[in-house]
Structure formats: C-alpha cells, structure tokens
Amino acid sequence: MDAVLGLSVTSSAVGLVLVEGQDTDSAAMDGAGFEVATSQQAADAVRRTEAIAAQRGRRVQSIGVTWSDDAHTEASLLLKSLSDSGFDNIVPVRLSEATDALARGIGEVMGYHTTAVCVVEPGQLIALIVTPDDGAVQTAVNSTVVTEDDLIGWLSAVFTRADWEPEALVLVGSVEDLDGLVPVLEDALAVPVFSPAEAQLALARGAALACAPAGGDLRAATTRSRRARG
Structure with missing residues (x-):
C-alpha cells in the first residue's frame, strides 16, 4: 500500500504530514504531522516518518514539497537536504x-x-x-x-x-x-x-494531495473545531 508525504516551508517552520490509506485515492485517509525548524531536521523527520510508514506496511511513493513566497531560500535548502539524504522521489509543488x-x-x-x-x-x-x-x-x-x-x-x-x-x-x-x-x-x-x-x-497536506497519483481527501483530518459566535 502507498502513502504520500507532504512538506510545507514557510519563513519560520517546516510542516510535515503523512497521508496514507488503503490506496492513494482512498476515501478515508489518515494523517499525522509536526513542525520542525531547519532543513536538516526536516530531512531527518522525513526519514523517520518513512520508517514509520514502512512499519505500517505503507510505501512512501512521493514527497511533495511546497513553500510560501517568502521562503524560497529555505525551500531550496530543504530540497538539497532531501536530495543529499538520498531521497529520489521528491516532487516540487507550486503553492x-x-x-x-x-x-x-x-x-x-x-x-x-x-x-x-x-x-x-x-x-x-x-x-x-x-x-x-x-x-x-x-x-x-x-x-x-x-x-x-x-x-x-x-x-x-x-x-x-x-x-x-x-x-x-x-x-x-x-x-x-x-x-x-x-x-x-x-x-x-x-x-x-x-x-x-x-x-x-494545511499547506503540507495540500502538497501531499497535489502529488498523490489519484488524489485524496482530508476526511480523516478535518475534525471541525466550530467556535460558537459571541
């Protein structure tokens, strides 16, 4: 079974999300994520998350990376760190x-x-x-x-x-x-x-969904936190 990793880079942090399911277009996909501060930490986090996915019987098919307009330099460093770490399934995703x-x-x-x-x-x-x-x-x-x-x-x-x-x-x-x-x-x-x-x-999840071969959705990760007016 396949999974997709999504990363988002802003000027202050890198977000990472694992999107997984029975298949890449499953209606019920699961996600987990956290934030890291540097490109090398992000590459290390990707490797750990890939190992977690493998333990669950998932293969990380692609790694989608997107970035905000003010984070081009940080994104370039992240893409280089991922490449230097041996990842060959990286997909740059436009914002x-x-x-x-x-x-x-x-x-x-x-x-x-x-x-x-x-x-x-x-x-x-x-x-x-x-x-x-x-x-x-x-x-x-x-x-x-x-x-x-x-x-x-x-x-x-x-x-x-x-x-x-x-x-x-x-x-x-x-x-x-x-x-x-x-x-x-x-x-x-x-x-x-x-x-x-x-x-x-959210941007990391969008990057994952954008590079998933058959798409996906956020159904498992959209626990709504409605706030009452007033």
Whole structure:
C-alpha cells in the first residue's frame, strides 16, 4: 500500500504530514504531522516518518514539497537536504497547486455547495472559493492585509466577487491564534467559520494531495473545531 508525504516551508517552520490509506485515492485517509525548524531536521523527520510508514506496511511513493513566497531560500535548502539524504522521489509543488488541492479536499469534506478557504501565512493571504459540484476553484491573493478589519474587508470583497456566496469559511495556515479569528470573522461575515484540527499543517497536506497519483481527501483530518459566535 502507498502513502504520500507532504512538506510545507514557510519563513519560520517546516510542516510535515503523512497521508496514507488503503490506496492513494482512498476515501478515508489518515494523517499525522509536526513542525520542525531547519532543513536538516526536516530531512531527518522525513526519514523517520518513512520508517514509520514502512512499519505500517505503507510505501512512501512521493514527497511533495511546497513553500510560501517568502521562503524560497529555505525551500531550496530543504530540497538539497532531501536530495543529499538520498531521497529520489521528491516532487516540487507550486503553492497554487497545493492550495488548490487543499481547497478541493476541504470543499468535498464540508459538504456545502460553496465553501471558502482562507490560507493565512506570514505576509500572505490566499482565499479560495470552491464549488465541489462543478470542480471550480476561484483564487485571490493579498499581501497587504495587516489588521482584522483589513481581513474582514478583503474577504467581504472576495465573497462579493465570487460566482456563488460561500456557505462556510475554513481558516488554515501557519500563523498563531487562528482560533481567535473564528468568532470575529463569523460575526462580521455572517457565515459559519471553522478552524480544522492541525490547521497549521494545511499547506503540507495540500502538497501531499497535489502529488498523490489519484488524489485524496482530508476526511480523516478535518475534525471541525466550530467556535460558537459571541
């Protein structure tokens, strides 16, 4: 049986996720992840995770690596460390591909006609509006948002321009205190807002899903942590 590793590189950390299942397009895939600080630590973590997968009877078919715009240097060091460590199944994944795969997986799991996903990374926001019924994903990127009011105004504009009004918003990303944004955005945008378990590892999961031969989903790792308004 096959598994896929996903890694995400930001200016502050490297996230790693193992996505596994009965096969690479299994409807019930499992994930585990943690954060590490340097490229060599990441390479060591990949080797340990590969060994864990082997103990479970899984073969790591590919290692998807994606990175934020401000982490090109760190990503280059990581790719070199992986190559120097003997890994020959590395798949560089563009950030747009990782976020697209992530949003599609979340949209399928949420079950709404239209779901918004906001990836919050240091210095960059990516909003995706996904409609699973027709496979459409609309994307907007912003690097100027600073305050909560800025975020609310920008997301409101994105929602207004979308072909369909989102029925829910999912927050993911490596910044701290996403949970604190949940009630604020829920009140301001008048839509249910969710912060999934392991939201800080979402880009790593997107990288894994993007390089999986037959895709996959987040069903096993989307434990919803809904926060009540007020």
